[in-house]
Amino acid sequence: MSVSGETQSSGNSSITSFFTAKTPILGLQLYIVIAATVIIMVVILFLICLLIRLNRTSKRNCIGSKKSSGLLPLVADVIRENRTTDLNEIGGKIDRKKEDETIAILRKEAQEVLEIESEGIKGSSGSNESSTSRSDTSSAISGSNESTNIGWGRWYSLKELEMATNGFRAENVIGEGGYGVVFRGELQDGSVVAVKKLLNNKGQAEKEFRVEVEAIGKVRHKNLAGLLGYCSEGAHRILVYEYIDNGNLEQWLHGDVGSVSPLTWEIRMKIAIGTARGLAYLHEGLEPKVVHRDVKSSNILLDRKWNPKVSDFGLAKLLVSEKSYVTTRVMGTFGYVSPDYASTGMLNEGSDVYSFGVMLMEIITGRSPVDYSRPPGEMNLVDWFKGMVANRRGEELVDPLIEVHPPPRSLKRVLLICLRCIDMDANKRPKMGQIVHMLEADEFPFRSEPRLVQEDPLNPRLAGINRLQLATKNGAGDDDQKPRGR
Numbered sequence: 001m002s003v004s005g006e007t008q009s010s011g012n013s014s015i016t017s018f019f020t021a022k023t024p025i026l027g028l029q030l031y032i033v034i035a036a037t038v039i040i041m042v043v044i045l046f047l048i049c050l051l052i053r054l055n056r057t058s059k060r061n062c063i064g065s066k067k068s069s070g071l072l073p074l075v076a077d078v079i080r081e082n083r084t085t086d087l088n089e090i091g092g093k094i095d096r097k098k099e100d101e102t103i104a105i106l107r108k109e110a111q112e113v114l115e116i117e118s119e120g121i122k123g124s125s126g127s128n129e130s131s132t133s134r135s136d137t138s139s140a141i142s143g144s145n146e147s148t149n150i151g152w153g154r155w156y157s158l159k160e161l162e163m164a165t166n167g168f169r170a171e172n173v174i175g176e177g178g179y180g181v182v183f184r185g186e187l188q189d190g191s192v193v194a195v196k197k198l199l200n201n202k203g204q205a206e207k208e209f210r211v212e213v214e215a216i217g218k219v220r221h222k223n224l225a226g227l228l229g230y231c232s233e234g235a236h237r238i239l240v241y242e243y244i245d246n247g248n249l250e251q252w253l254h255g256d257v258g259s260v261s262p263l264t265w266e267i268r269m270k271i272a273i274g275t276a277r278g279l280a281y282l283h284e285g286l287e288p289k290v291v292h293r294d295v296k297s298s299n300i301l302l303d304r305k306w307n308p309k310v311s312d313f314g315l316a317k318l319l320v321s322e323k324s325y326v327t328t329r330v331m332g333t334f335g336y337v338s339p340d341y342a343s344t345g346m347l348n349e350g351s352d353v354y355s356f357g358v359m360l361m362e363i364i365t366g367r368s369p370v371d372y373s374r375p376p377g378e379m380n381l382v383d384w385f386k387g388m389v390a391n392r393r394g395e396e397l398v399d400p401l402i403e404v405h406p407p408p409r410s411l412k413r414v415l416l417i418c419l420r421c422i423d424m425d426a427n428k429r430p431k432m433g434q435i436v437h438m439l440e441a442d443e444f445p446f447r448s449e450p451r452l453v454q455e456d457p458l459n460p461r462l463a464g465i466n467r468l469q470l471a472t473k474n475g476a477g478d479d480d481q482k483p484r485g486r
């Protein structure tokens with residue numbers, strides 16, 4: 001018993017001395033080295049597990065997005081993440097729940113457009129000719145070897161677009177912008193499209209062009225002019241859009257429409273809200289978000305029911321979601337570009353919000369952002385507008401061509417929305433989703449269907465502006481749905 005006890009104690013002491021023996025590692029005792037190694041391994045294992053977990057989550061998100069791709073724009077959780085704390089609204093706080101509802105509605109609207117298209121039903125403009133649906137267009141030349149379905153839309157051959165536009169004839173020209181000429185085109189089945197022939201002075205490579213167009217083409221919302229497809233042959237770069245048949249907002253605001261504008265206050269607000277919805281969808285309903293970069297009245301197309309459709313994605317660039325801005329060449333149109341974007345070239349949604357604010361001022365006043373024909377203090381719309389509001393002369397801002405003035409409370413609210421949009425501090429500007437919500441606030445009495453259709457669209461007072469040429473070419477004179485000057 002005592003021998004075995006001695007043996008045991010000598011065993012214990014040899015184990016102890018083994019573990020307490022000094023090692024070559026910094027002269028530390030063995031048990032300390034073992035303990036440190038174990039701790040390090042546990043930490044490493046923990047980190048590996050964490051990484052695996054994170055990786056799985058991101059893959060799941062990716063798969064989620066991919067599942068929604070194809071025809072469906074990528075709708076991501078980024079909407080929630082993008083929400084800033086800047087929710088102070090005029091006269092109170094924006095209700096977050098309502099804001100959520102707004103985003104949900106935007107998503108639903110996008111989904112509806114896709115469903116309509118996939119069912120091959122005509123678009124929502126109410127006109128037989130306008131808003132040719134993608135399915136219509138797809139079926140237009142089905143059977144042609146040259147046509148290719150590209151998932152979200154169509155690839156068009158140069159030949160069929162030449163045929164559609166009578167060889168890109170001058171008579172088919174709807175208008176010309178900084179990026180090319182827009183033609184009215186009629187496909188073989190009679191459906192009408194807008195064919196935008198890009199200047200391609202960049203000599204953009206086919207692949208680069210295709211990548212950009214593919215990204216834009218998937219975007220669908222009832223307040224966005226939908227891209228139906230494209231053509232890329234040789235040096236030709238052509239975009240094919242749904243045709244919106246009632247001109248653009250600039251023409252209606254600044255064209256010769258007579259002494260009373262067909263754009264009543266209610267119609268103007270309908271246009272403002274629809275435009276805000278389209279932009280909110282670009283900013284908050286897509287992943288990666290899309291900044292338009294050239295929000296202005298000539299890029300707001302109108303259908304016969306005064307539904308606005310934001311057009312011209314030629315300038316739109318996709319933003320990578322991790323970045324809050326991208327630095328790029330300053331683009332946009334004089335008078336609409338936010339001072340921060342112009343001076344730094346830093347682009348984010350706030351630049352669009354500023355431009356939207358200027359456009360809202362234009363909608364209220366009927367004045368162009370820059371008008372050299374006015375007295376010096378009134379040439380710059382933003383400066384004049386701010387001065388008028390500061391001097392409590394808001395009532396005088398309303399376009400004299402608006403026959404029935406808005407209720408003072410509604411007017412005041414919209415004036416203040418304008419001012420918030422053009423805040424010099426880009427971070428203080430509201431998000432487009434918030435603007436939708438503010439514009440739709442209950443105080444506005446324009447929930448009911450506005451006076452949509454006015455009288456003679458061929459009013460000679462409109463003769464100088466493009467829309468009349470458009471209307472005439474389209475045979476719009478026979479359609480009693482079209483807007484009329486009074």
Ligand SMILES: Nc1ncnc2c1ncn2[C@@H]1O[C@H](COP(=O)(O)OP(=O)(O)OP(=O)(O)O)[C@@H](O)[C@H]1O
Binds near residue numbers: 175298311
């Ligand atoms: N999908 C469309 N349906 C009907 N008309 C269109 C369509 N897209 C553009 N237009 C019209 O074609 C004309 C030229 O448009 P475009 O977008 O090329 O130039 P812009 O907006 O006037 O100038 P910028 O290039 O500086 O944006 C405008 O009158 C516009 O209203």
